[in-house]
Amino acid sequence: MSSPTYWDNEAYVSAHLVNEIFERLMPKREPHYIWQPEYKVPNMGNKKVDFYIEDRLRNIEFFIEVKSAKTKIDGAARFQLGEYLRNAKMRYGLLIDPFSIEIYEFLNGQITLKTTYSITDPTDVESAVLFLDHFLESTKMRTIAINASKGGVGKTTLTVNIAYELARMGNRVLVVDLDDQANASLTLGVNKAEEFERAKTAEQYKKLLDSFKGRKEVIGFMKSAATETDHAIFREHIYPAMGGFNCGELEKGKIDVLPSSYLTKPAEITESPSAYRLLDKGLRCLSGDYDYVIVDTSPNLNRITWNGLYATQYVVVPSQMEYLSVFGIKNLLQNLGDVQEMNNNLRGKPLGIIPTMIENTTLHQTIRKFLEEWIPDVPLLQEIKGSTHIGNASHLRKPMSVHAEKGNNPNAQRAAQQFIDLTVQIVNRIDLLERN
Ligand SMILES: Nc1ncnc2c1ncn2[C@@H]1O[C@H](COP(=O)(O)OP(=O)(O)OP(=O)(O)O)[C@@H](O)[C@H]1O
Numbered sequence: 185m186s187s188p189t190y191w192d193n194e195a196y197v198s199a200h201l202v203n204e205i206f207e208r209l210m211p212k213r214e215p216h217y218i219w220q221p222e223y224k225v226p227n228m229g230n231k232k233v234d235f236y237i238e239d240r241l242r243n244i245e246f247f248i249e250v251k252s253a254k255t256k257i258d259g260a261a262r263f264q265l266g267e268y269l270r271n272a273k274m275r276y277g278l279l280i281d282p283f284s285i286e287i288y289e290f291l292n293g294q295i296t297l298k299t300t301y302s303i304t305d306p307t308d309v310e311s312a313v314l315f316l317d318h319f320l321e322s323t324k325m326r327t328i329a330i331n332a333s334k335g336g337v338g339k340t341t342l343t344v345n346i347a348y349e350l351a352r353m354g355n356r357v358l359v360v361d362l363d364d365q366a367n368a369s370l371t372l373g374v375n376k377a378e379e380f381e382r383a384k385t386a387e388q389y390k391k392l393l394d395s396f397k398g399r400k401e402v403i404g405f406m407k408s409a410a411t412e413t414d415h416a417i418f419r420e421h422i423y424p425a426m427g428g429f430n431c432g433e434l435e436k437g438k439i440d441v442l443p444s445s446y447l448t449k450p451a452e453i454t455e456s457p458s459a460y461r462l463l464d465k466g467l468r469c470l471s472g473d474y475d476y477v478i479v480d481t482s483p484n485l486n487r488i489t490w491n492g493l494y495a496t497q498y499v500v501v502p503s504q505m506e507y508l509s510v511f512g513i514k515n516l517l518q519n520l521g522d523v524q525e526m527n528n529n530l531r532g533k534p535l536g537i538i539p540t541m542i543e544n545t546t547l548h549q550t551i552r553k554f555l556e557e558w559i560p561d562v563p564l565l566q567e568i569k570g571s572t573h574i575g576n577a578s579h580l581r582k583p584m585s586v587h588a589e590k591g592n593n594p595n596a597q598r599a600a601q602q603f604i605d606l607t608v609q610i611v612n613r614i615d616l617l618e619r620n
Pocket residue numbers: 334335336337338339340341342363365367481482483540541542568569570571572574575576578579
């Protein structure tokens with residue numbers, strides 16, 4: 185065993201403790217992890233923090249400041265780390281010495297201690313690795329886009345119902361609406377759907393439309409990401425879901441919405457090398473806030489839709505079982521292949537195809553079989569049958585599960601069960617992919 189006096193040296197602690205721990209958690213040789221020792225803290229002149237670390241698998245970045253057995257984590261070290269986090273607008277920071285690890289969070293202008301860990305023997309890093317892995321997992325946000333190159337296949341209906349079922353399971357869910365038709369934002373109660381329905385004159389209608397001009401929404405969120413990293417700025421664009429989608433009373437889950445409107449135009453995003461990564465950058469500043477981010481996309485593959493694909497780890501593809509829709513899937517999978525290639529396979533993985541609006545006809549069955557043979561590596565997930573109950577629920581802006589609670593109609597309950605089964609299947613499939 186090494187002589188205890190070695191631990192009096194910060195460089196030794198960095199090389200033997202911090203390095204050992206993080207080599208196991210996030211090996212430097214793997215492209216998903218970025219380590220920058222002696223990192224110049226933004227807005228602090230020449231001040232350097234011991235490490236800047238980015239984990240692109242879990243969407244988290246943080247600073248580490250190292251202390252020795254002699255210098256130890258003390259009030260001055262905590263103050264200094266706090267200043268680094270504040271000035272760099274960095275959310276998480278770690279203090280590590282041979283005796284303990286402290287994890288701090290900078291949020292809403294406050295620095296708080298999230299959790300601590302006592303190191304019993306600095307040469308035995310295994311339990312410290314487990315502790316940090318647990319913390320990092322707790323900040324992890326799973327991101328899923330619902331995308332199809334065809335309109336009216338049930339993308340928005342899936343988005344809102346999957347979001348609801350995830351929230352009911354206790355997850356914190358963010359729905360991102362990237363479609364200028366804003367159907368998800370209307371359904372989730374943040375786009376004045378009721379006021380629009382009540383508007384009687386063209387003037388009232390125009391006034392309602394104008395009210396979106398000053399509102400912060402998804403375009404502003406993306407534009408902010410070009411220059412900002414401050415969590416508070418991104419949160420200003422997000423609103424709690426309302427109406428049938430307010431999960432407040434239900435267990436501990438919740439749904440928030442990053443809405444769109446008719447102002448969500450691709451031309452708002454100016455072409456630049458980073459124009460496709462704005463949503464990704466912005467969402468990364470929210471890691472720790474949500475368990476799942478569900479992105480509803482428009483059927484047009486424009487710059488905003490590309491942002492959705494670049495920002496999400498997984499993509500589910502709803503499709504009607506018709507020959508033309510099925511051919512569109514091949515194109516989409518090719519595009520997703522490009523996204524994966526550009527992002528070290530961290531974005532744009534097709535999770536599965538969801539057969540939607542299924543009627544029990546022989547044609548549907550034939551196409552299903554054809555798809556299974558033609559695209560063997562992307563599984564077909566739980567199908568959603570064509571149902572007037574589903575149409576009615578979305579017309580009433582309610583999750584299918586809530587709509588089915590009333591009336592005791594077995595067909596409505598079966599329709600709701602499909603969304604529940606599909607959501608469980610999606611979660612299980614991601615669990616499986618993450619384990620491998
Ligand atoms: N399984 C279903 N059975 C019957 N009707 C459905 C079903 N799924 C969705 N619908 C209805 O079909 C219409 C289109 O669905 P939705 O808006 O979800 O499709 P979309 O793919 O998001 O469309 P767009 O491409 O225009 O955004 C809606 O009126 C919706 O209520």
